[in-house]
Amino acid sequence: MSDSTLRDLTQPLIDHAEGQLFLNEAFKIIVEEVLHKGTDAEEKVCEWREPESLALLLDLQLRDTGESQGRLLQRVRNVAKYSIKTSHPHFFNQQFGGVDYHSLAGRFLTEALNTNLFTYEVAPVFVLMETEVLKALRQLVGWTDGDGIFCPGGSTSNMYAMNLARYKLFPEVKTKGLWALPRLAIFSSPGSHYSVQKGASYLGFGTDSVVLVKVDDGGRMIPEDLDAKIELAKSQGFVPLLVSCTSGTTVLGSFDPLDCIADVCDKHQLWMHVDSVSWNPHKMLLAGLQCSAFLLQDTTNLLKRCNCANASYLFQQDKFYDVNLDIGDKSVQCSRKVDCLKLWLMWKAVGSTGLEHRVDKAFLHVRYLLEQMKKRDGFQLVSTPEFVNVCFWFIPPSLRGKEGNADYQDKLAKVAPVIKERMMKEGTMMVGYQPLGDLGNFFRVTVFSPHICHKDMDFFLDEIERLGKCL
Amino acid sequence: MSDSTLRDLTQPLIDHAEGQLFLNEAFKIIVEEVLHKGTDAEEKVCEWREPESLALLLDLQLRDTGESQGRLLQRVRNVAKYSIKTSHPHFFNQQFGGVDYHSLAGRFLTEALNTNLFTYEVAPVFVLMETEVLKALRQLVGWTDGDGIFCPGGSTSNMYAMNLARYKLFPEVKTKGLWALPRLAIFSSPGSHYSVQKGASYLGFGTDSVVLVKVDDGGRMIPEDLDAKIELAKSQGFVPLLVSCTSGTTVLGSFDPLDCIADVCDKHQLWMHVDSVSWNPHKMLLAGLQCSAFLLQDTTNLLKRCNCANASYLFQQDKFYDVNLDIGDKSVQCSRKVDCLKLWLMWKAVGSTGLEHRVDKAFLHVRYLLEQMKKRDGFQLVSTPEFVNVCFWFIPPSLRGKEGNADYQDKLAKVAPVIKERMMKEGTMMVGYQPLGDLGNFFRVTVFSPHICHKDMDFFLDEIERLGKCL
Numbered sequence A, B: 001m002s003d004s005t006l007r008d009l010t011q012p013l014i015d016h017a018e019g020q021l022f023l024n025e026a027f028k029i030i031v032e033e034v035l036h037k038g039t040d041a042e043e044k045v046c047e048w049r050e051p052e053s054l055a056l057l058l059d060l061q062l063r064d065t066g067e068s069q070g071r072l073l074q075r076v077r078n079v080a081k082y083s084i085k086t087s088h089p090h091f092f093n094q095q096f097g098g099v100d101y102h103s104l105a106g107r108f109l110t111e112a113l114n115t116n117l118f119t120y121e122v123a124p125v126f127v128l129m130e131t132e133v134l135k136a137l138r139q140l141v142g143w144t145d146g147d148g149i150f151c152p153g154g155s156t157s158n159m160y161a162m163n164l165a166r167y168k169l170f171p172e173v174k175t176k177g178l179w180a181l182p183r184l185a186i187f188s189s190p191g192s193h194y195s196v197q198k199g200a201s202y203l204g205f206g207t208d209s210v211v212l213v214k215v216d217d218g219g220r221m222i223p224e225d226l227d228a229k230i231e232l233a234k235s236q237g238f239v240p241l242l243v244s245c246t247s248g249t250t251v252l253g254s255f256d257p258l259d260c261i262a263d264v265c266d267k268h269q270l271w272m273h274v275d276s277v278s279w280n281p282h283k284m285l286l287a288g289l290q291c292s293a294f295l296l297q298d299t300t301n302l303l304k305r306c307n308c309a310n311a312s313y314l315f316q317q318d319k320f321y322d323v324n325l326d327i328g329d330k331s332v333q334c335s336r337k338v339d340c341l342k343l344w345l346m347w348k349a350v351g352s353t354g355l356e357h358r359v360d361k362a363f364l365h366v367r368y369l370l371e372q373m374k375k376r377d378g379f380q381l382v383s384t385p386e387f388v389n390v391c392f393w394f395i396p397p398s399l400r401g402k403e404g405n406a407d408y409q410d411k412l413a414k415v416a417p418v419i420k421e422r423m424m425k426e427g428t429m430m431v432g433y434q435p436l437g438d439l440g441n442f443f444r445v446t447v448f449s450p451h452i453c454h455k456d457m458d459f460f461l462d463e464i465e466r467l468g469k470c471l
Helices: A016-039 A051-058 A069-082 A101-113 A124-141 A154-169 A195-202 A223-235 A258-268 A302-307 A341-375 A408-413 A415-426 A454-468 B016-039 B051-058 B069-082 B101-113 B124-141 B154-169 B195-202 B223-235 B258-268 B302-307 B341-375 B408-413 B415-426 B454-468
Strands: A147-151 A184-188 A210-212 A239-244 A271-273 A276-279 A292-296 A379-381 A389-394 A430-436 A439-446 B147-151 B184-188 B210-212 B239-244 B271-273 B276-279 B292-296 B379-381 B389-394 B430-436 B439-446
Touching (some): A051 A069, A069 B124, A101 A341, A101 B016, A124 A276, A124 A292, A184 A195, A195 A210, A223 A239, A341 A389, A389 A454, A415 A430, B051 B069, B184 B223, B223 B239, B223 B258, B341 B379, B341 B454, B408 B415, B415 B454
Parallel strands (some): B239 B271
Antiparallel strands (some): A147 A292, A379 A389, B379 B389
């Protein structure tokens, strides 16, 4: 006990009035730096610093003694300044972007309330609200009934599906583990999210259990190959467990043909994930990280039966209200953040129609972007976009017409990383690139934010040209 | 496409100025309802409503059209009003409570920035910050070097340990799954958190793999029994994998004897969890939900080797900066919230010394509470507290001196639920109760919040007496 004796610890350690004053000042800085300047197309997306110099600038080290309020407010400003402005109209780096102020108000309220979403007694509003939001999401999927839960991200949602599928087929896995089960096989496409691999490893299946089904030129799973791979797996002694389909693959934005895959699943009696659904409203719907719903059609309480541990300190059965409202035992988490309020408040603000507009608007901008690309030299599509991901190579003038050269592909693959480095160091824009299978590095621009307009698309193309023209 | 045609979708759909105005108004309501009234001892902790009437009151249903700003602000107020005030000085229901305003400012900033913590390019500040905060936490544990990651809650942290332990012993589990491994055994105590069971199920071990070691009267794991259970498991063909110890069990707050357990682990070459550590600064340190660190001593990049999937769209190896800064592949999540900023800003504000004061203060209040209990009739301890959990039965006047009666235990077990119902319906206080093994329902008061003072402890005891005296 250091200098505790100097303080009267019998008195409250935190002064509410002083704290609220600090919060008020911090709020003003957040609005100014992140929401005002951070969304201004004239300002930078990124204030690049080398890691060593950024660490020095931020003075991250934690010490024994505290700091003044003024110094702390300067820290709030610095964190904002050197962080990426994900709501900037020129942030195209990831599958999220933009800010919704109603959602953000919901997020602030969530943080202030600091509710743990496991029981009705401690989270009455949010138990009811999560149930209602999940119902509304299921209705958009087209399901009249079912179950679900909000998870910390889409990877976790996908893992829920894999875990549920095996429990449904072999309930004994919960107590006896995978040793008691035959070898299982999971089917997915090479374009599916990497969480299928991570989940296979984490949940004990092993990544060898994941069978990759062939895709067509557009990156869509081929049902005939799925059928063949299932037959093959069976012949090798595997029990086919589930097909993890994708509606909008990570890179190309491809949609697996769900109807045809459903027929194959029916034929072999497989769990079809998408039959359960992982849906991330923190992406296109702008709910903010994290907001990922795992939805399923089941009405037999499968989720709870699979995951429950019946902890008697939390889920007592002799409570004075309906204990079915204690939804926490459906989760593999104990402490669980409230992820529904932000989506609910935003939805209340703009209605389903307003959310629909955002999706429509994104498609409209993608169409505009594609038209403009056609009018310019050097923009070559990787595939025809099905969704709001536009994948393309930028061919700098020096490489145009050199497709036949032996080193063309190597040189082309080096273009995107250099342009990316330049844009980040100048801070004008952010967009991702990646290779895919045999294809060398190409850009993937994701058109998500409802803040953008045609001039931002024009800026995007101008900027790629400007940064890449001398390569 | 509904009435999209009525709107010019080429223009931004969200007006920043209007949005910031709404946020400003919502912020005022949050401060007033949650932080000002919500921390006032004269106000209610809980505004109890039956689920049906609460659902009606809140009008949760989501519709096609949006609502006015005034209506939405009223919704913000209503959500606050009917939610539990977890920062109220009379909230003793869970292992968290109270508000730290610097942390809260960090949380608001986190939400506004909406950063996804996977790569340096998109999260430069937070990659460096998380590394620094984990280092500081490890130093408090007593480790000079190591690794770690923030997880969405302590259950996930515990699962990380179980997953790592098996990967370290049998790296082939990542590709081949548990089928390629001998049956494994996990050792824990009956008082350990239920996430050990959930993890065993989720990760494919099965709950039968969890061997419960006997505990002493204080709920602490008995090392001799651990040794015996390990030998027994070996003789039954199991490979002992890890011991999941607990420093502060959920209900009693017991501390397993780590040194003696370490000797047993050394003897049998077992992974000792606590040798990796799950630490939840969202509990006693007031960082706010979710803030859970998984720490380990490993310096061989075990965490990344175990969890990586090397997704080429995110973790490209040809970036212009040191790609070791792309820490996201250590995680089993893809999208991952920033959980370090709030803790970092709070720590900067009060220093390690300020955090230490909070812990000291909690122990001081526990001592006071125990002294006061001794002075009153009817408060009977379940065990001598080691930590800040105080577990006790309240014996109402009608049961005092009736310990010999055949129905005494049954009657006593019914006391806590009734008192709990009364306090919630009146909204004056919240505290949890539970049975444990053969012991009937008792209260567990957790003394966490740095806002409380002796009079809140007095109020707690008065209120239990008032609500229970006529039982």
